[in-house]
Amino acid sequence: MKTTFGIIGAGNIGKTVARHLAKAGYAVAISNSKGPESLAGVVADLGESVKAVTAQEAAQADIVILALPWAQLSTLTGLTDWSGKVVIDATNHFVTYAPDFKLADLNGRASSEVVQDFVPGAYVVKAFNTLYFKVLELDPQEGNGKRVIFISGDNAGAKVEVKNAIETIGFAVVDLGTLAASKIQQPNEALASLNLIKL
Numbered sequence: 001m002k003t004t005f006g007i008i009g010a011g012n013i014g015k016t017v018a019r020h021l022a023k024a025g026y027a028v029a030i031s032n033s034k035g036p037e038s039l040a041g042v043v044a045d046l047g048e049s050v051k052a053v054t055a056q057e058a059a060q061a062d063i064v065i066l067a068l069p070w071a072q073l074s075t076l077t078g079l080t081d082w083s084g085k086v087v088i089d090a091t092n093h094f095v096t097y098a099p100d101f102k103l104a105d106l107n108g109r110a111s112s113e114v115v116q117d118f119v120p121g122a123y124v125v126k127a128f129n130t131l132y133f134k135v136l137e138l139d140p141q142e143g144n145g146k147r148v149i150f151i152s153g154d155n156a157g158a159k160v161e162v163k164n165a166i167e168t169i170g171f172a173v174v175d176l177g178t179l180a181a182s183k184i185q186q187p188n189e190a191l192a193s194l195n196l197i198k199l
């Protein structure tokens, strides 16, 4: 059976990734903190294969995508037993947005290593966090090339699952290595906002 996706956070990034997944025929369950009723308009726009659910229900999918604000990470822990679950971390560690864009102090850790603490036992793969959503929402096919999505993670099997899905929705994947290596994907680092096309 085809992999199912649960998305926690139904804003700019959650909706953008949901749209790509739905276009490729994946079943997507999308959620926010206010409940599925508040997402009626969102799912009507995203199409039939996207349904609105609670965050708890979204956490039951085969692959769970984190697309919520950094300050809300602590709400994830009680949603499910995260052991062995493949989790795509699309978050960035902003504690404030425009105009100051303040980042959380991570004590030298990669932000996804901090995220890992909130989803104990999950196989966390960092992805979809480097591109502004208006770039991410574009057709991933650019001329003869494909837009690159960077991934990092410690579990090889989880990375294969995530890579396959990202390639299925039309992007090229560049694997950067371990979760510790994902620092280079974070805001103000070398790969932030890099819109790379693989020919």
Ligand SMILES: NC(=O)c1ccc[n+]([C@@H]2O[C@H](COP(=O)([O-])OP(=O)(O)OC[C@H]3O[C@@H](n4cnc5c(N)ncnc54)[C@H](OP(=O)(O)O)[C@@H]3O)[C@@H](O)[C@H]2O)c1
Pocket (backbone or CB within 6 Å): 008, 009, 010, 011, 012, 013, 014, 031, 032, 033, 034, 055, 066, 067, 068, 069, 070, 072, 075, 090, 091, 092, 093, 094, 128, 129, 130, 131, 132, 133, 134
């Ligand atoms: N915007 C970008 O271009 C971009 C690019 C890369 C990465 N990111 C990162 O992706 C994440 C989301 O950014 P965004 O721009 O999509 O933010 P956004 O548009 O503000 O959307 C955030 C979503 O999360 C939901 N949410 C808030 N608290 C929640 C909780 N406790 N449980 C479940 N859902 C919750 C919000 O809905 P309710 O408030 O109604 O619950 C909203 O649907 C952030 O970590 C951001 O740094 C953003």
